Every structure is written in structure tokens, then in C-alpha cells.
Amino acid sequence: MVAARTARVLVVDDDPTVSDVVRRYLQRDGMDVRLAADGPAALVEFAEYRPDLVVLDLMLPGMDGIEVCRRMRAGADVAVIMLTALGEESDRVLGLSTGADDYVTKPFSPRELALRVRSVLRRSYRPDEGPTRLVDGDLVVDVAARTATLGGAVLALTVREFDLLAFLMRHPGRAYRRAELLEEVWGWTFGDHSTVTVHVRRLREKVEPDSSAPNRIVTVWGVGYRYEPAVP
Template identity: 75%
Template sequence: MAHVLVVDDDPTVSDVVRRYLEQDGSRVRLAADGLTALAAVDEERPDLVVLDLMMPGLDGLEVCRRLRDRMPDLPVVMLTALGEESDRVLGLEVGADDYVTKPFSPRELVLRVRSVLRRSAPAAEPARLRDGDLTADTGRRLAHLGDRPLALTVREFDLLVFLLRHPARAWSRAELLEQVWGWNFGDQSTVTVHVRRLREKIEADPAAPRRILTAWGVGYRYERTHD
């Protein structure tokens, strides 16, 4: 049974989300503001956080930043306003693994939560992938650059593993969205933001990447630095 923390200052939204997630088999805890949410995470780490972007006081962006500082691998699904692309991108920039726009279908939210939870689970057949000093252990879901552990989100880790497994091939943003996120539609800026964040963590110079390269007119490809 997954433990999900739902953070939203609207009690009607929180109640709907809680009921649908509980029907799907999750144990749900509610928090009506950012400070309460952070205290709840410290008290008992959830398996996933559903986090509203717009809240009075400590907003969702700041809550997500603080969660990432404490627990980089804690999955976060952000709730954002419909049509606010800049808000969605900001949510991804601070480390959200996924987002759902308001007003949303509760069933869609449940499917997104289920997908992120499934991705965050250890691999059934663990593998250790390596490219020079960059390693990814799918069993423990840990990545290192040399001796330094990398603080990767669920989606960043998934993207890295996928690229390590499929070097040299150019992938479009739509293909990466389907292969890594499991979506056959959606905002492709999600991929762009995650690639940028991953470059910042694995490249010596993110502005001149050597591993994750831009395939102009297509998308991205991974070039191994070592055979």
C-alpha cells in the first residue's frame, strides 16, 4: 500500500483526490499548507507527494525546492492551473516528476500517480550501467559521477537509464515522452526541462555537453565518453 501525501489548500480538491487514491489502494494523508506538508514529511516519509502549485504562504514551488533539498528521490506530482505553461515549466524546473493541470480528471491523476510510483520502484532485474565515471544502479536506483552520488529525481533517473541503454540513437522529444514517461501525448517541454536538469548534474559544462547532445531537428542523443 503506497503512502501518498496530498497538499492542497482547497478542502474540496483534497477530499476528491483522497477518495480516488484510497479507492486505488493508497493510504492518504492530507496537508492544507506548505509548512504542514514539510512537517508531515519529516514525521513520516511518504512514497509520493501530490502538491498544489498555488497555495497561500509557502507555495508549491518552495515546498518542492525544500523537499528536493531533503529527499531528492521523493516523487512529486504537481497540480497546476490549466493553460499556465510557465507554471508547469517552473514546477518541472524545481524538480516535479510529473504534473496534472486543473481542472483535472481524478482518474487521470490516479493513473499519473500510479505511473510515477511504478517508475520509482526498484527494477525487477537490476542492472549496473556505466559510461566512464558515470554509473547507474537500477536495483538501488542510485547514480554516481565518480565517487559523488547524484541527487536525481525519479524522472531524471529514468531518463538517464534510458539514454545509457540506448546510446548514439537520436530520440525525438515525443519518443522520449512515450518511452520514459509513458505518455503518448503531452507537453514536450517536460522533456526539455528534464534534459536541462540532467545535464546540469552529469556534464562538466552543461552549456557544452559531451554526453547528452542535441540532435538538431530531431531531439537528443546520448554519446558515450568511454567504450
């Protein structure tokens, strides 16, 4: 979690019962929690509170969660966990494509959500062991500072995109199955493999000259993905 201070979490849901239960579980874990019941209120709270993580319902009055996520991600590097309807895979993929770092389907276990929140925060602020500066040609990842640049330009990466890129760069030439990446990067021993697929696609759009013909994050058919350094 955030070093030397309490993690700040903004919970955005128009169901007061859901919000209250989530708040109590997160507060029990020592987090500082604020609530918002609709999209516009969420953006106001976000600007004032500057949370470390946002738990964001996809379906909100006033402005849907997708638009709220876009606006938050445009102004700051904040972790987002999206709440989506059970079985709506298209909504989950859309949320991840917008910049959400994780998702939980409704109805959900508050305990599971609290675990997901801790996992995202832990990986956001406690870099994994290993080299703290990764360099592949014009792509430079500073793990300690959690910054990535390509050709000197700063890359706007979500928490999970950064973690995935750093992990792959630390293990060049090795093919990883999606299930392995879920466990290594997300900390999940089970989950929807489309989560990995969406994040790989977004990463390619940011680090590849041509995302339709990637030469860094390559697909290993029948297996998963492998990182191929641009510079041997």
C-alpha cells in the first residue's frame, strides 16, 4: 500500500447499501474512504480528494463509469477497479480498454473486492524485486519511479499496463501463458484471460511502431506472449 500514509480510496456507486458495505470493509483494512453516488459527483470528489484508487461502478446516473474513467485517467495516474454486471463480457473488456486496472462482477463478495483493492495498491506502490531500470533501445522503464518513456516521451500507462510491461521486460525471450501472467502480474490464481489480452493490446498501441504487427510484445500462438527486445 501507499508508503508512509493511509491509502485513499474513492467508491463510486449509486446504491447506498453497496457503497456503505464496501466502505466498511476497506476502512477495516485501514484505508481512508470517500463515497460518490453519480458521475459528476465522482469527478468533483476525485479532483478534491486525489485518491490512490477508485472503485467505480459502470452504470451510474448523470455520466456512466466509462466516461468517468476516461476523464479521471486523462488527468492523473490513478488505479481504477471497475464494477460490472455479471456475465457482460463486452462491458468488462470496454472498461479495461478505457483504462481500468481490474474489474469485479456484480453481485460480488465485499471481501473479494477488498482483496483486489489491496492487490492493486500493493503492486502500485511496492515495486517487485529485480532491476529498477529497464532499457530496451528507446524504451526505458524506471520501476522505482514508476515511469516509462519511449523515445524520450512519457508513456501514459495504467497501473496494470506498467506492471505488465515491467514484468515482460524483466523476462525477455520467455513465453508466458495468459494464466501465468494473471498470476504473476495481477496476483490471481484464476480469472478471465481476456483481461491479459486487453492489456497486451493497449500496451502494443503505446510501445509498438505498428500495433498490428508487434515486434516487442509478440504472440506465441497456442501459448500466450513473449517479450522480444528491440536491441539484442
